[in-house]
Amino acid sequence: MSMWEPWTGCYPASDGCKYCYYYGPYSKRYGQNTVCKTADFMKPLEKKTAEKWKIPPGAMVATCFSTDFFLPEADEWRREAWSMIRQRPDCQFQILTKRIERFPVSLPEDWGDGYDNVLLGCTCENQEAVDTRLPLFLSYPIKHRFLACAPLLEDLELGPCLSGISMVSAGGETSREARVCQYEWVLHIREQCRKAGVSFWFKNTGSRFLKDGVLHKVNPRLQHSMAREMELNLE
Numbered sequence: 001m002s003m004w005e006p007w008t009g010c011y012p013a014s015d016g017c018k019y020c021y022y023y024g025p026y027s028k029r030y031g032q033n034t035v036c037k038t039a040d041f042m043k044p045l046e047k048k049t050a051e052k053w054k055i056p057p058g059a060m061v062a063t064c065f066s067t068d069f070f071l072p073e074a075d076e077w078r079r080e081a082w083s084m085i086r087q088r089p090d091c092q093f094q095i096l097t098k099r100i101e102r103f104p105v106s107l108p109e110d111w112g113d114g115y116d117n118v119l120l121g122c123t124c125e126n127q128e129a130v131d132t133r134l135p136l137f138l139s140y141p142i143k144h145r146f147l148a149c150a151p152l153l154e155d156l157e158l159g160p161c162l163s164g165i166s167m168v169s170a171g172g173e174t175s176r177e178a179r180v181c182q183y184e185w186v187l188h189i190r191e192q193c194r195k196a197g198v199s200f201w202f203k204n205t206g207s208r209f210l211k212d213g214v215l216h217k218v219n220p221r222l223q224h225s226m227a228r229e230m231e232l233n234l235e
């Protein structure tokens with residue numbers, strides 16, 4: 001997995017951002033909401049040597065982990081970012097957003113029905129997000145889609161929207177003041193995925209996880225392994 005952070009800085013888009021890992025009230029970067037390009041902006045086109053890319057061929061490239069690809073402040077930069085993505089068809093670029101409604105802004109003219117090397121994820125942390133973001137997400141020309149139900153804040157009815165999505169992930173909130181994630185909510189999403197024939201990944205429990213009537217306070221380092229041990233993933 002390679003990382004590409006073309007810009008940094010962000011601010012809340014919805015309820016799921018309340019305890020943002022980067023800009024929430026208990027985070028080191030709290031208040032640093034100015035959006036600016038990073039020194040890595042051109043990374044996909046940079047080389048280590050005359051023959052070798054910094055990002056090797058075949059890499060899965062995670063993008064924008066401390067920002068959002070579709071921020072309005074990045075509208076002009078995003079044109080260049082799309083251009084770099086187009087020039088690296090040998091890599092798969094993974095983009096996760098809470099602002100899917102801004103997807104059409106700054107879309108390249110040759111986008112067509114989507115670039116094959118882009119895996120685009122839409123975050124839906126609550127039912128309101130499912131009802132508003134998911135229909136938009138499915139209406140856009142995107143070749144590879146995934147849905148991230150995180151931080152999972154309530155039980156979700158995904159409805160008939162799962163066709164056209166290749167994978168759904170679910171995860172709890174990580175924070176000192178994390179809101180509780182319930183095991184039954186995770187099972188419900190998993191069941192909807194099973195019925196629709198869609199892959200499911202239980203990513204992490206979050207800091208406060210309610211299972212079988214017991215509220216578990218889970219250290220961030222153990223949240224992924226605890227989720228994995230429940231063996232809920234579906235291929």
Ligand code: SF4
Pocket residue numbers: 010011012013014016017020021022023065066067068098
């Ligand atoms: S969109 Fe992501 S990075 Fe931006 S504030 Fe919300 S959770 Fe944080």
